[in-house]
Amino acid sequence: MGRRGPGATPAPKDQGENVFPLFEGKLTAPTLPAPVRRWRDEEGLSRAERVIAFLEDLPITSGAHAGRKMTIRPWQRDIVNGIYATDSDGARPVRTAVVSMPRKNGKTALAAGLALAHLLGPEAEPRGQVYSAAVDRDQAALIYNEMVAMIKADPEFSRRVNVQAFAKRIEDYETGSTYAALSSDARKGHGLNASFVIYDELAQARDRKLFESLATSMGARAEPLMVVISTQAADDTHFLSELIDYGQQVLSGVTQDPSFHLTLYNAPEDADPWDEATWYACNPALDDFRSLEEFRTFAKRAARVPSLESTFRNLYLNQRVDAEARFINRVEWESCATVPDRRALRGKACFGGLDLGATRDLTALVLVFPDEQGGFDVLPYFWCPRDLLREKEDAERVPYFTWANKGFIEATPGKSTDYGYVVQRLGELAQEFDIKSIAYDRWRIEELRRQLDAEGVNLRLTEWGQGFKDMSPAVDALETSIIDSKLRHGAHPILTWNASNAVVDRDAAGNRKLSKDKSREKIDGLVALAMAIGLSRRDTGERRSPSCLTDGPIILM
Template sequence: MIKIPRRKPLLTSTYLYEYRNAIYRGELVAGRELIIELDKLIREYDNPRYYYDTHDAYLRMEFMEGAIKLTKSPYYGKPMILMLWQKAFIEVIYSYKMSDTGNDRFKKVLLLIARKNTKSETCSGLGLTEGCVGNEGEDIVCSSNDDSQANILYEAIDTMRLMIDPKQKDTWKNQKWIKIKYNGSKIFKLSDRTKNKEGRNIDFAIIDEVHEMKDNVIVKSIEQSQSLKKNPKLILITTEGFVNEGFLDEELKKARRILNDEDDGVSAERYLPWLYTQDSESEVWEGNRENRLWEKSNPTLGMVKQYEYLEEQVDAARKSKADRAFVLSKDFNFKVSNVQAWLEHEKLLQNRVFDLEEFRGKICLGGVDLAETTDMCAAHILLMKPNDKTKYIYSHYWIPQSKLNNSDDKSAGAEYEEWARKGLLTICEDNEVDIASIADWFLDLYKQYEIRLYKCGYDQRFSKEFLNKMDYYGFDCEMVLQNRFVMSSPMKLVETEITNDLINFNDNEITRWCLKNTAMQIWDTGLIMPIKAQGMSNKRIDGAVALIITYEILRRYRSEFMGAL
């Protein structure tokens, strides 16, 4: 066996021990999963299979604190002063060695940490440091699911580099990579969209935002490229996300098996899970500055991430399901499905009605969901009264004759014939809805009640005949695209107003049915849009979509509309 020279420090002098002891004394707050890992690492300190040498770790931390400056406001240009959690994290990655080879123990690292806790800045600094003080000729990669995210790490590294070497005497950058002149190391980007991902020879890789990955293509490509390396490093950094059954879900299963000693294979001992998580959801709603429970998933809270910001986020989450799902995932690392229930059904049990005579001679805003001509179509008008925040919604629906006996619709709660008898629904002859007749409905409202349509929102699909008729009548229409970028804000506004009893939909049974059937799909950006709830493919959401479109028109023309009441 090769005799490896050891530089083992006293356990009590390590940042690992200092970090765990600070948590034990209550100076810092951590969740159960992190504490389990720290305790395991401390127990393994005397395991003869490993030894602990802090030289490589301290060399990197000294460079980070002595040379690197931060790139983000309000800390731009200030020295990188590592927090205790960062020191313990870096120390463990580089200090645990395999006794038989002297190689680093940990090849793969998973850092799960809530947003705005310096994960990208920390790893950008570590990537530049590896290029500058690591082995000669290293290939260092900034990677992510897409080019834009990988570019965040890469540009941060480049900004840090130029602060150290503004005249580029020791480093330079071309279109392919950043080159460290004095040791031949290169830093470059790689994403899932990069061509020719295979055939590379990577030493050190940081993969950001892995929660967005549906599969392990980019990760596997990097792992395979490290197969010849003695001390490869693959660091995965992420918050929780909304991709169901994606790469992160599988990776966290592995990590938690390791934490719970359910996986003791060779690959398990070379994998370091470092998870900042809450112990229960109740800690989110009970947390505050005094009990510091939020620090379990936010280790920089009060130092970098601000309590005031997180208090605002939690307050918004109490009021909105969309905000709740986003905050639980991004600020507290709870796994949340990307499809969530939207509205509290109790709020839809209103029996408030109004008479259109109350609005004779007034103006209104409109919105339609034309869907397919062989399916249900919906139209709403939105009315208001002076000094009254309530939005009064008057609606009508259309279906083709062929839908009347659709057993799937009936089993989903559709009562088309009953609704038609009540005047809520028009049954169109043949197998299609006459889209032009929807324009006639707006005209009839003007003829009967002198209610003038100011603006009407529509989606571009199936709209040609409708638009021609609306133009003929002199009604002004505006396109509202049905995508998350457009629909998110008005959908959140509808939820808020229904929650606060500010929408009176005239006790319309079809509107209520459509709202109950609607779920929301959530993206990592916090954007949402309406979809049918899982298992409800036979339930209609046309009335909900039309209402959201109407609210988007209200958002665009609120001032003009309110001024004309």
């Protein structure tokens, strides 16, 4: 009887002929006894050593070394030892492992080998469910194709499995275990009982749905394991960045969690990206099976073409940067993370920037308190409709619900932002601080004016254009305060997210403005911050009478 499933491999014949003619017909006929396997037969090996022995029994299936056995390098041994280390009872504590490194350091072969170890090797369990996951079918097929190539190059493995090419599924008759390739656009993460998962290039995932579905599908297994192998995501808000940041806390001892393991190869943000010593430090396979010549070639291009620099930093150095150059350097922004002392600011003079979003969008208010040294304490406020938090979280891939629960967003009832809540907060802030003036974009301001008037809130509002004339000096002042570390924003997560998204437009004269069209995601808070700082630099700090007011109306209630 033939093997089941569309595209299944043919069943081996009873005769002794070789039915898997690969690598010039050098394979042993499948009817011969299985070869001796060190990972199976040798006594005294630790759990990690058995996995390493299994990997070194697998063939290289492409490239100059095709047909040879894999050789696990010391740095790869460290990865395996970290994941498969056991406690005093012989159990493996690690349940989630993240391996993050630049591209082309052999992650696909390693991932395929680990998946095979759990399907039919030393980590296989009866009726296990092994999965590889990726953002799309093409990416998901990479590990599957590597696994199939390794299986076909091994007569014993070829005999004991059924490969269903159409479904990208592999069944091991000996253990009853199965493997399948999943993609996030397939929506197949529910109803599984995974024992082992490889998630390939999690940084490319548009949302965390498949990741969470697979993670929660492992609860019924005694020793489940998920391994994420990926370059870094572009920004701090991606959930891969959250995993890596958590892993660094575990490595540093700040957090005690033996179930989580992180291996991270990346260049520090302040490292010289063009120094070959930087390359070697974060590319463990460089000048081994990772081409140094290709690396040098792309680095030369990236050094000459600004648009390629971010790509080089992300994919070749594994730095947390986007492919499009951003306005604010992350290291410089993080150097301004001092938390303002709110109690010390009570009664002090401040200036505001107000960016009113559409009724279904984010609204931002930022107050800045100038000091005598030219610095600024920053207090941001954000509003968003409560009924749209989940929708916006899915669309923008940032944790709106978490931000709302922690008080970073004031969620207004319903599906549209009620400006009455904004006005109420403005009234409270006006009583707590000496608000000299608030810069605003005139879009939708009349509705806010009416509510300010109805509530009797007395504030000086200054119209602030969004073109180069008004925004260029504001952007310059904001940038200078960040570069000189004279900003104290307290690492507010939404403002930090906005800062990481910001891109500027530049006119022929070199003037700059923040561009909402070019920016990857929301920048409302940063626009408000720029307006507030620009206003504070422009304003004398003294309240003028209406007769001499030139930059905007006073509302007197």
